[in-house]
Amino acid sequence: MGRALRDLRAASGKQAKAVARSAVMSPSKLSKIENGVLAPSLIDVERILSALEVSEEVKARLAEVARQAATEATAWRIYRRTGVHKHQNEIRAIEAQTSLMRLFQPACVPGLLQTPEYARAVLGRHGYTDGVLEKMMGARLLRQEVLFEADRTFRFVITESVLRWQLVSPSKMAAQLDKLMSVSRMPNVTLSVVPLAAPMTDLPSSSFVLFDANLVIVEIPHAEVTTSEARDVELYTKKFDGFENVAIGGQEMRALVSRLRDDFLRQQETG
Secondary structure, three states, X not given: OHHHHHXXXXXXXOOHHHHHHHOOOOHHHHHHHHOOOOOOOHHHHHHHHHHHOOOHHHHHHHHHHHHOOOOEEEEHHHHHHHOHHHHHHHHHHHHHOOOEEEEEEOOOOOHHHOOHHHHHHXXXXXXXXXXXXXXXXXXXHHHHHHHHOOOXXXXXXXXXXXXXXXXXXXXXXXXXXXXXXXXXXXXOEEEEEEOOOOOOOOOOOOEEEEEOOOEEEEEEOOEEEEEOOHHHHHHHHHHHHHHHHHOXXXXXXXXXXXXXXXXXXXXXHHO
């Protein structure tokens, strides 16, 4: 794979630094991949091929080779060692190449929809140093700019428990819920909430993101699992559709969020 990517870059006439920059990785990492020192991840291959602007035929052929070892699990401790903010930038690069993103989150407000205060509380629970936390915050908030690209579509499904779990003070929770209602009115964003009383046909065991119909990233407590195996993508597509089908959206969703926002404001007033 490394040799094939190197040959493609040479044929394109692109400089290694330019390809690395477009693929959101260091030139040294690209060099290690091209020389077979480092095995590229599925995400690495996708980003490099996009940076090389190869034909769809070539991209499909090499992507299929990468999919032969399609499922990868990377422990969060690995990202800590290599720089968690760098991984945020990697995810940002994937989001920038995605036309339709579908995300299910049963634990907390999705990163793309978080207020700075809420994001700090979520990230701060992982014991990062102040310097690492600031880099993480900057990378996460920068990712939110993709929401304003009108040619992309975002479908978020969260559970009602996400709206109720108080991860920050009542006033900050109210501000977070206000942001959810505001973002839900964007023409390219759909936000749905699975009510606690909804009849469940599946278990909301983990959060996951579908990038078009090509890639799935699943978050579990100790690792992040990445797969583009067709059967896995189909499995998570069905799971997403199942949760979305029992969720509420539009004005009904905003009415629920508004009620919970008001509850937090009253809680703040009464201390």
